[in-house]
Amino acid sequence: MLIDWWTLAIQTVNFLVVVWLLNRFLYKPVRRIIEEREAADVRAVSEAKKKADDAEAAKADYEQKAAELAKSQRGLEAELHATMRKERDTMLEDARQEADGILAEARERTERERMEALEGLKEGIADLAGEMARKALSGHASNGEAQLQQVLSHLDGLSDQSLSDLRSDLEDTAGALEIVSASELGEAERQRWQSALERRLGNGARIVFSVDPSLIEGSELHFPHAVLSFSVADRLRQLSREMKPAHDA
Amino acid sequence: MNANPLLPDTLFHLGPVPIGRAVVTTWVIMAALALFLPWALRNPSMKPGAVQAVLEIVVTTIARQLREILGRDPWPFMPLLGSLFIYLCLANLAAVFPGASPPTGHIETPAALALVVFLSVHVFGISSRGARRYLRHYLEPSPLLLPLNVLSELTRTFSLMIRLFGNMMSHEFVIAILVFLAGFLLPVPFLLLGIMIGIIQAYIFTVLSAVYIAAAVGAVEA
Structure with missing residues (x-):
């Protein structure tokens, strides 16, 4: 077996040229496009994450506002209940006072009528007693x-x-x-x-x-x-x- | 085709320089690559066409294989190892074209590739680990093993060369014998077998080169 050293040298150079060719026209463009695609993927993931974060923040903001609204609603309901309770108590107190007034007036009227009746009765009794005395003593020795x-x-x-x-x-x-x-x-x-x-x-x-x-x-x-x-x-x-x-x- | 593949197959001379069939075939491969690749990747797009997609698949597959063997970023090693695989595939498959013979069927081409790999192993090893640290590994596990380590370096490079040459040369022999004995149609299945052998030999040569380089550059990167 003979080795042609010229051929060996030329093939070595040829292979190095092939290395340069593939590196220049294949690996670098493909690697660049892969890196761009990966960068685009990273950007897309980042944007998606940002959107997810924004959505999460919006959700948190919504939940916070909803909680504040619910709290405000509960406050308004409590205030409304307090106002209604106060108005009810006021109405009850007014009604009670009015009823007490009516009752007192009725009692006063009843007492007055009773006193008038009693006075009338006393007068009747006095008249009756006088009449009885007059009758009892009339013609009596x-x-x-x-x-x-x-x-x-x-x-x-x-x-x-x-x-x-x-x-x-x-x-x-x-x-x-x-x-x-x-x-x-x-x-x-x-x-x-x-x-x-x-x-x-x-x-x-x-x-x-x-x-x-x-x-x-x-x-x-x-x-x-x-x-x-x-x-x-x-x-x-x-x-x-x-x-x-x-x-x- | 030269009747004896063990002899140089000179087609013509450029002055004192003999130009063999293997060299011409390599030039044809280089010309094809120089014409095809700039055309195929003239406008690389994020949404690749069919040709760009195939090229991306080939490159990323090689890169993934090298990452598994090297255990580190494969891109610094892609120009050498990826080119080895692609060139060997194309060179070994040249046998299917009439009048062409695989350059690897002659000892000069595997020798040239083995020489490049041999030198590259040391270049990568020294650049990765430093000259002293890299050269110290020849003294491990014992300085007494220095001759054996050096001999191992030479023999594995030699075996790399001979394995590729032997397989491709013997395949050429078999095809030549079959053509001589049985005519032109009978070698067709053997040509198909040759395609498989060519790809397998390209893969073996590249993987072994990657293993040698991985051993030279040392431990796995973080």
Whole structure:
């Protein structure tokens, strides 16, 4: 095997030329275009990242504004609720005051009407009391003699049967006839009472005298089983009984 | 075609300089590259056409392979290693053209390439690691191994040359024998086989060169 050194040298130079050719016309242009493409990719990624960051910032800004809006809305709602509560309380207070006023006025009117009614009632009672007193005292004897005459007039007006029953009551029971007067009778008056009554009720009647200031005025004859009242107190009781049904009706 | 591929295949002389078939074929390849590449990449675009896309794929594929072998930025090594692969592919495939013979089928061309690789290994090693540090690796792991390390450098370069030459030369031999014995049609499958052998040999030569350079430039860059 022979080696042609000229050929070896030429091929070495040729290969170095090939290296230069490929480096000049292939590697450098391709590397440049690849680097430009990578740079474009980096720029695109950077721009995309920037847009993503901008979008993220816009999202954060939106969320912040939304949060602020929600907070403001909650504040407005709270303020509105407070205002409504205050207005409600004010209205309730006004209504309560108005109701209290109406109630006080009603109470005052009721009290006034009650007082007027009471005054009217007092006047009615006074009139009634006056009327009752007038009726109770009308024709009523005010002294011992007049009282005796009133009793005797009453006994004389009784029927014989009634008078006989009174006598029998005294005789059968051997009881006493008690003469109750509102004021103490004098001895002379007692003698007159006794003699006048014995004439009408018989000599056998035992007569005793007593005092009862509750009779107000007048006297009462207490038989064992009957009472003849000529007192003002009894008269007032009768008037009261007479007036009650009329008053209730 | 020269009947004996082991002998120089001189076509003509330029003064005292013999111009062989291998040299002419290389010139044709150089002319084709000088015409095609400026035309193909006359207006490189971000959106490449079909030709630009193919060229980009070829270059980026080579760069990716070199990055895996070297473990560092491949672009400083692309002019040498990428050119080795492309030139070897084109040179080995020259056999398919009638009247042409692969330049690598003659010892001068593989020797020239192996010489360039041998020198480049040292240039890259010294420029990357510094002269003292680079030369010190011949004394490792022991200074006693210096002769063996130097011998290893020479023999691996020699094997690089002989491997390429032997494969391509033997392929030419087989084709010549088949043509002599069976005519013109029978060698067609062997020509197709030759295409595959040519690409594989280009790949092996380039990869081994990259491995030698990677060993010379040292550890992986950060």
